[in-house]
Amino acid sequence: xKRVLIATDGSDGxxxxxxxxVELAGATHAALIVLTVxxxxxxxxxxxxADRGGxxxxxxxxxxxxxxxxxxxxxxxxxxMPAALRCEWGDAxxxxxxxxxxxKVDAIVLGRRGGxxxxxxxxxxxxxxxxxxxxxxVVVVP
Amino acid sequence: MQFFRQIGLxxxxxxxxxxxxxxxxxxxxxxxxxxxxxxxxxxxxVMMQLLVQVLLNLWNRNFFDxxxxxxxxxxxxxxxxxxxxxxxxxxxxxxSVWGRMTAQRGWRAALTRHIIGxxxxxxxxxxxxxxxxxxxxxxxxIAVDVRISTDAPVDLALxxxxxxxxxxxxxxxxxxxxxxxxxxxxxxxxxxxGYLVIGVILYSTLMSGLMTVVGHHLAAVxxxxxxxxxxxxxxxxxxxxxxxxxxxxIAEGLKRTELSLKLQAALLWWRELCWQLMRxxxxxxxxxxxxxxxxxxxxxxxxxxxTMTLGELTQTAAAFxxxxxxxxxxxxxxxxxxxxxxxxxxxxxxxxxxxxxxKTEELAPPAAERx
Numbered sequence: 001x002k003r004v005l006i007a008t009d010g011s012d013g014x015x016x017x018x019x020x021x022v023e024l025a026g027a028t029h030a031a032l033i034v035l036t037v038x039x040x041x042x043x044x045x046x047x048x049x050a051d052r053g054g055x056x057x058x059x060x061x062x063x064x065x066x067x068x069x070x071x072x073x074x075x076x077x078x079x080x081m082p083a084a085l086r087c088e089w090g091d092a093x094x095x096x097x098x099x100x101x102x103x104k105v106d107a108i109v110l111g112r113r114g115g116x117x118x119x120x121x122x123x124x125x126x127x128x129x130x131x132x133x134x135x136x137x138v139v140v141v142p
Numbered sequence: 143m144q145f146f147r148q149i150g151l152x153x154x155x156x157x158x159x160x161x162x163x164x165x166x167x168x169x170x171x172x173x174x175x176x177x178x179x180x181x182x183x184x185x186x187x188v189m190m191q192l193l194v195q196v197l198l199n200l201w202n203r204n205f206f207d208x209x210x211x212x213x214x215x216x217x218x219x220x221x222x223x224x225x226x227x228x229x230x231x232x233x234x235x236x237x238s239v240w241g242r243m244t245a246q247r248g249w250r251a252a253l254t255r256h257i258i259g260x261x262x263x264x265x266x267x268x269x270x271x272x273x274x275x276x277x278x279x280x281x282x283x284i285a286v287d288v289r290i291s292t293d294a295p296v297d298l299a300l301x302x303x304x305x306x307x308x309x310x311x312x313x314x315x316x317x318x319x320x321x322x323x324x325x326x327x328x329x330x331x332x333x334x335x336g337y338l339v340i341g342v343i344l345y346s347t348l349m350s351g352l353m354t355v356v357g358h359h360l361a362a363v364x365x366x367x368x369x370x371x372x373x374x375x376x377x378x379x380x381x382x383x384x385x386x387x388x389x390x391x392i393a394e395g396l397k398r399t400e401l402s403l404k405l406q407a408a409l410l411w412w413r414e415l416c417w418q419l420m421r422x423x424x425x426x427x428x429x430x431x432x433x434x435x436x437x438x439x440x441x442x443x444x445x446x447x448x449t450m451t452l453g454e455l456t457q458t459a460a461a462f463x464x465x466x467x468x469x470x471x472x473x474x475x476x477x478x479x480x481x482x483x484x485x486x487x488x489x490x491x492x493x494x495x496x497x498x499x500x501k502t503e504e505l506a507p508p509a510a511e512r513x
Binding site for chain 1: 359362363365366370373399402403404405406407409410411413414417
């Protein structure tokens with residue numbers, strides 16, 4: 001195994017997936033690529049931002065940077081220096097599959113939870129979609 | 143209140159919108175007589191539409207009175223009267239569309255030519271391209287933002303004028319036909335004069351208050367969505383620039399990420415707009431169902447006591463709904479007002495940038511002129 005992609009949204013599930021990916025990359029001496037797919041904003045946050053006249057793009061970018069920074073610190077603590085930090089926007093599953101293809105990774109690690117019950121019901125979960133469509137090994141951390 | 147905040151913001155931003163108004167005034171001055179004739183024509187059409195509306199309201203009363211009396215001859219007369227009234231109303235509606243769109247087309251044509259003249263003078267279009275913040279996509283601003291910023295004020299101003307004169311006129315109908323009502327209070331009789339006028343004011347205040355509570359984020363969300371759409375266009379526009387071959391791959395990757403980010407922001411605002419519109423639709427649709435019923439309920443006691451005929455009942459109920467709709471001008475139009483403000487602001491920044499370039503040229507004439 002040469003390259004491992006970890007996709008995290010900074011949630012508890014994402015952090016557990018990160019720990020597992022760090023362990024996997026450390027054990028196999030693989031390069032770790034950290035990915036976050038930004039754009040997860042609640043309606044309440046949007047309304048607050050609208051009333052303040054804030055810049056959503058900057059907020060999204062800052063949020064994604066924070067997630068990646070924390071993930072990098074966490075990976076270094078686990079003894080693995082991330083080879084790359086990636087940030088993508090849009091549909092999470094499609095973005096993960098796209099980065100996996102471009103980076104030619106051998107394994108994708110991601111958490112099972114994320115998104116609301118309704119969105120999971122309507123659109124299916126990200127992990128299910130990635131597991132079904134990825135051309136490499138997919139590790140879904142519960 | 144959010145709706146009044148819309149108007150407040152428009153006035154607060156008058157300095158920012160000044161270049162738009164200055165350019166518009168310049169083009170109005172050159173077509174002064176046409177502007178005055180068209181303006182007068184549109185006001186006349188609104189007043190004639192109001193007259194037909196009042197006549198239709200009276201017709202409503204006479205028709206239902208004849209129905210109540212089972213008077214076949216009077217009913218036949220009313221049906222014959224309805225034909226010219228309906229024809230007049232339809233003709234005036236079509237004439238109003240012609241007048242409004244002619245005014246909008248004239249304003250748009252003159253303002254667009256005015257801005258294009260400034261944009262193309264002394265090769266400013268080349269110097270402006272990507273050099274000054276807030277002037278991205280000048281082609282879009284000239285083609286689309288000028289259209290929106292000249293369309294909306296004509297419609298909004300006429301709708302406001304029509305709402306005001308309609309509300310005041312039908313207040314009269316409610317006051318005179320609705321009259322007063324006697325309310326028994328602790329064994330005494332309290333006479334409430336013009337109770338339908340009080341009723342429509344209270345009902346409209348309640349509906350506007352509800353709309354304010356439910357949709358108080360709407361205007362801000364629309365503005366952010368418009369801004370995000372403009373940023374998305376600017377991000378897509380960045381792909382047109384040529385990069386050196388060595389840096390092209392990296393630059394394209396960065397631009398692609400930026401484009402995805404801007405698209406994500408626009409889509410998130412769109413999602414929020416959907417929620418906001420759903421909330422305000424609950425009130426506006428509820429109001430459209432409730433307003434006629436409230437009018438009937440308010441009139442029914444007088445009808446049952448025999449002090450109001452069926453014709454007067456339908457006339458006052460129709461007048462109640464008309465006044466209530468007129469009161470809703472701002473509620474109905476604040477989305478358009480927010481769209482207009484965004485477009486007028488984008489036109490203003492472009493005009494201001496072109497004027498600044500013009501001033502710089504005055505201080506330092508172009509090379510060709512110097513040689």
